[in-house]
Amino acid sequence: MKRRTLIQTAGGGALGLLGAGLPLFGYAQDRFAKYKGQTVVLSIPAHPHYDAMVKLLPEFTKQTGIKVEVDKLAMARMKDKQLLEMAKPSGDYDLICYVVMWKSEYVKKNLVRELDPFFKNPALADPNYDFKDVVPRYVENMGLVGGPKGYLAGPGAKLYGMPYGAETSILAYRRDIFAKYNLKPPENYTEFEKLLPVLKDKAGIGALTSRGQAGHQCVHAWLLHVNPLGGHIFDDKWKPIFNNETGVKALNFLKLVSDTGPVGIPGYGQGEMITSFLQGQAAMYLDSSLIFGQVNNPSVSKIGGQVSYVVHPKGVRYSSQSGGLGLAIPKNAKNADAAFLLMQWLTSKEQDKAVCRIGGVPSRNSTMMDQDMVRQYPEYITLRQQLEYSDPDWRPIIAEWDEINIQALGVAVSEALTGKKKAQEALDGIVPKVTDIMKRGGYLKA
Numbered sequence: 001m002k003r004r005t006l007i008q009t010a011g012g013g014a015l016g017l018l019g020a021g022l023p024l025f026g027y028a029q030d031r032f033a034k035y036k037g038q039t040v041v042l043s044i045p046a047h048p049h050y051d052a053m054v055k056l057l058p059e060f061t062k063q064t065g066i067k068v069e070v071d072k073l074a075m076a077r078m079k080d081k082q083l084l085e086m087a088k089p090s091g092d093y094d095l096i097c098y099v100v101m102w103k104s105e106y107v108k109k110n111l112v113r114e115l116d117p118f119f120k121n122p123a124l125a126d127p128n129y130d131f132k133d134v135v136p137r138y139v140e141n142m143g144l145v146g147g148p149k150g151y152l153a154g155p156g157a158k159l160y161g162m163p164y165g166a167e168t169s170i171l172a173y174r175r176d177i178f179a180k181y182n183l184k185p186p187e188n189y190t191e192f193e194k195l196l197p198v199l200k201d202k203a204g205i206g207a208l209t210s211r212g213q214a215g216h217q218c219v220h221a222w223l224l225h226v227n228p229l230g231g232h233i234f235d236d237k238w239k240p241i242f243n244n245e246t247g248v249k250a251l252n253f254l255k256l257v258s259d260t261g262p263v264g265i266p267g268y269g270q271g272e273m274i275t276s277f278l279q280g281q282a283a284m285y286l287d288s289s290l291i292f293g294q295v296n297n298p299s300v301s302k303i304g305g306q307v308s309y310v311v312h313p314k315g316v317r318y319s320s321q322s323g324g325l326g327l328a329i330p331k332n333a334k335n336a337d338a339a340f341l342l343m344q345w346l347t348s349k350e351q352d353k354a355v356c357r358i359g360g361v362p363s364r365n366s367t368m369m370d371q372d373m374v375r376q377y378p379e380y381i382t383l384r385q386q387l388e389y390s391d392p393d394w395r396p397i398i399a400e401w402d403e404i405n406i407q408a409l410g411v412a413v414s415e416a417l418t419g420k421k422k423a424q425e426a427l428d429g430i431v432p433k434v435t436d437i438m439k440r441g442g443y444l445k446a
Contacts, residue, residue: 031124035338036065042342043082043096045075048290049165049325050097052360053346060345066338075099082330086111091332094339098161100142100323101216101395101402107145107160108399112328115143115159118340126344133349133364138163141392142326151397162347163363165325167288168390169224170383172295174283175308177203185284188314189229193253196260199283206262209282210254213269214414215406220321221257222413223395224286225250228315233396233404238443240434242409243427251416251423258417266417278303286312288324289386292379293359309382311389318389324361400441408433 085091147154186192199207231246
């Protein structure tokens with residue numbers, strides 16, 4: 001199959017599945033007419049939300065006359081290709097999907113465009129877009145660079161991306177298994193820790209599935225526990241503190257998860273982690289809300305109709321992941337205006353609902369409040385509650401984070417999960433490396 005695919009105009013069958021688009025009156029006709037015939041080249045990952053998104057693109061072309069060419073890559077390769085293309089005087093990409101950890105790096109390297117000028121341009125901006133309806137925590141976490149810490153809201157923060165495939169963590173559990181053994185989902189980490197070996201023993205399957213693969217994946221899993229337990233990577237002066245009592249406690253908890261979970265967690269990425277739950281190999285799942293669109297899909301799941309959801313258990317506080325994927329326009333995009341029109345269309349109220357109907361995740365409050373959507377996804381009620389605790393500062397998204405995440409923490413956490421080192425030893429061992437990175441970045445004095 002060709003990696004890059006030109007999305008053609010949909011036929012009647014696709015329109016019947018996705019629903020007809022909004023009629024193009026007045027301002028919409030004027031907004032798109034200038035760009036009819038242009039092609040937007042879009043860089044996306046192999047990811048369930050974007051697999052759903054691709055099904056919407058023929059309707060965009062039908063409405064606007066703008067063609068879309070998709071370059072789909074595995075997540076691990078996508079960043080390297082984007083950096084290569086965006087460093088050229090004129091690159092291949094007009095619109096890119098990025099992972100939240102990359103946003104500050106892309107801005108620091110002057111590779112992506114600020115979005116305010118597009119949203120303020122009356123020739124491009126949709127007056128019905130309703131920006132305030134987009135989940136504010138997602139906008140801050142995914143899109144803002146600047147502010148007091150460099151990656152959050154506040155004076156100096158500017159918008160460089162829009163959440164699309166954004167997520168928060170939520171606890172899913174097998175309602176049938178819990179009922180069979182008269183168990184209840186954990187409300188706090190004391191209950192959580194006690195429950196894992198009990199579930200493993202009684203149910204005969206993994207208690208909780210998790211990511212565990214070396215690099216970003218195992219760090220993501222560790223941070224899921226660091227935050228509710230009250231931990232941080234740095235103190236307020238950027239000194240590493242991840243090896244303190246809380247960081248070690250979280251890593252020991254993750255080791256327990258691995259030991260009582262399905263076989264193979266130290267090698268699980270996001271895909272393997274999701275698959276293990278969907279295939280009935282684990283009684284619980286604590287990770288991205290991406291799971292919503294897949295649990296009741298018989299082509300990938302054996303557990304449809306047997307799953308319920310509760311908020312992420314409380315440690316010293318309630319806290320959940322804020323992260324996922326967003327859309328940005330490269331500085332060297334050949335068709336930047338047309339790319340913005342596609343971004344705006346995809347993240348609109350109507351299309352946010354459309355992508356969720358076919359397995360994507362919501363980025364707008366109105367989608368999670370819509371009665372028809374809640375009938376399809378009752379878990380949106382829990383998601384709205386969970387978003388109250390979603391932390392935009394869940395990880396420090398400085399430009400150096402990807403290096404720290406993959407080359408330092410991603411090694412140490414993996415060593416603890418595989419039993420090569422104890423948790424304290426593994427985390428202590430990388431403090432000098434992380435300190436050097438922070439000195440090089442100017443956060444700490446040399």
